[in-house]
Amino acid sequence: MTIIVIVLLRVLISVHGQVDSTSLIINNLDSLRFAKIENKNFRIMPYxxxxxxxxTEFLLSCGGLITFKTQQLNSLLNRSSIPFSLGYSSNGAVTINIQNVIYLADDRLRTLGEFIYRDMPDNYWGVGYENGLNVPKSNQTTGYKRMYWRFYERFMFRTYKDLxxxxxxxxxxxxxxxxxDYMKQDEYVQANGTEISNTGFGIAVEYDTRDFVQNAYEGVFVSATMLLFQQYLGGNTSYRVAEFDYRQYFKVQRERRTLAWMIKARHSFGDEIPWSxxxxxxxxxxxRGYTLGRFRDKNAWSLTAEYRHMFKRxxxxxxxxxxxxxxxxxxxxxxxxxGQIKEFNGLLPNAGVGLRFELQPRMNVRFDYGIAxxxxxxxxxxxEAF
Known part of the structure; x- marks a missing residue:
């Protein structure tokens, strides 16, 4: 596999009213060099x-991790985070990714979401489990070029305790x-076309006892979401989506050792569900390890169990x-x-290992190798992945 060489630069800016002082500390840790300029609240770490x-094949990305508190004097409020990246790959892909987890009003309001932009060579195996297994990947059978963007945001209000x-x-x-030629003859591509716009609004109900959303050590997260996509909302498609997400986290033996698992399901309903x-x-x-979109259909289920271990000095x-x-x-x-909720195809296996490097308390950069x-x-x- 690829030998990965990573250079991380850590920069924190210290401000109290006006700038009183700036300190620069250079440390060498496992051959990684960090520059650090500290700020009490707002922190940005480029990489x-x-x-x-x-x-994307080989991808070179630059970006950073922004963390802050919306209420700096609230010691019980978790830090909000906005990781972002811009990448260019060996196959000509251009990618932009911005995520956000923001805690507001004493954590009575949370906004969580992402913005994605990709302009890249892509692959389409068709719809269905069998196509993902049997259609060979090549420029003649799966290759095409895709420009894709997505804006997704959840605005969650605490109603009662952890609900x-x-x-x-x-x-x-x-x-x-x-x-x-294979894609031109695909029934779903012929039905939906090559320029697709989806606009959906919906509601979500969540039960969340996690101690920290971005990297939980313990707690439970249960989410049910219903989205309605309609042409009168601004897109050119009409269908419905129901999503279910269950996650649980247990401490194992001692602090910073966690057993976590996640069950996810997505179901689509309607006659105009776009292939995209x-x-x-x-x-x-x-x-992790499967090409995104190799296996696609109206319904999808997955289960992942993960053990996380941070070392002691x-x-x-x-x-x-x-x-x-x-x-x-x-x-x-x-x-x-x-294609049908009651239909069940063969299971696709997945496994992997990864390394973690903590940039800030409970904020990691992750290196994952997924086997599919x-x-x-x-x-x-x-x-974390979840």
Whole structure:
């Protein structure tokens, strides 16, 4: 596999009223050099990193992790985070990714979402489990070019203790070009065309006892979402989507050792479900190692169980504890797609290992190697997969 070389630059800016002082500390940790300028609240850590994924091949991305508190004097409020990246790959892909988890009003309001832009060579195996297994990947059978963007945001209001109810917006678009002959003859492509715009609004209900959304050590998260996509909302498609997400986290033996698992399901309903927005497996957050979109259909299920282990130091660190910045994870998973909810195809296996490097308390950069059926992938990004 690819030998990954990563250079991380850590920069924190210290401001109190006006700028009183700026300190620069250069540390060498496992051959990684960090520059650090500290700020009490607002922190930004830039990075430059190469990686390899099935979708983009060799990718060079630059970006950073922004963290802050919306109420600096509230010691009980978790830090909000906005990881972002801009990438260019060996196959000509251009990618932009911005995520956000923001806590407001004493955590009575949360906004969580992402903005994605991709202009890249892509692959389309067709719809269905059998196509994902049997259609060979090549420029003549699966290759095409896709420009894709998505804006997704959840506005969640705490109603009672750990119960949240909120509104969801999902806007996305696809422009496909340079189609191969196989794709031109696909019934779903012929039905939906190559320029697709989806606009959906919906509601979500969540029960969340996680101690920290971005990297939970313990707690439960249960979410049910219903989205309505209609042409009168601004898109050119009409269908409905129901999503279910269950996650649970347990401390194992001691602090910073966690057993976590996630069950996800997505179901689409209607006669105009576009090929570009069907339920998919793969990518950096679900069934890591599978090319995103290789397996797609109206319905998808997946299960992932992951063990997370952060190391302890033999000597005390500068923060006054024995916590190391380094750790590892390992996971097992399975999933499938189908055209009918009652239909069940064969399970797709998934496994992997990863390294973790803590940039800020509970804020990691992750290096994951996912193993899939017939392919694999390496991912470098901020935040845990779930």
């Amino acid at each position: 430059l990193a190469p990686s390899y994924t099935p979708e 949240f109810i909120g509104a969801v917006i999902d806007m996305n678009g696809t422009v496909a070009s340079e189609l191969n 927005d069907m339920a998919m497996l793969g990518g950096p957050f679900n069934m 033999k000597t005390i660190n500068k923060r006054g504890d024995y916590n190391s910045r380094l750790g590892y994870v390992t996971w097992l998973g399975a999933g499938t797609v189908s 059926k017939g392919e694999n992938g390496v991912y470098i990004t901020f935040s």
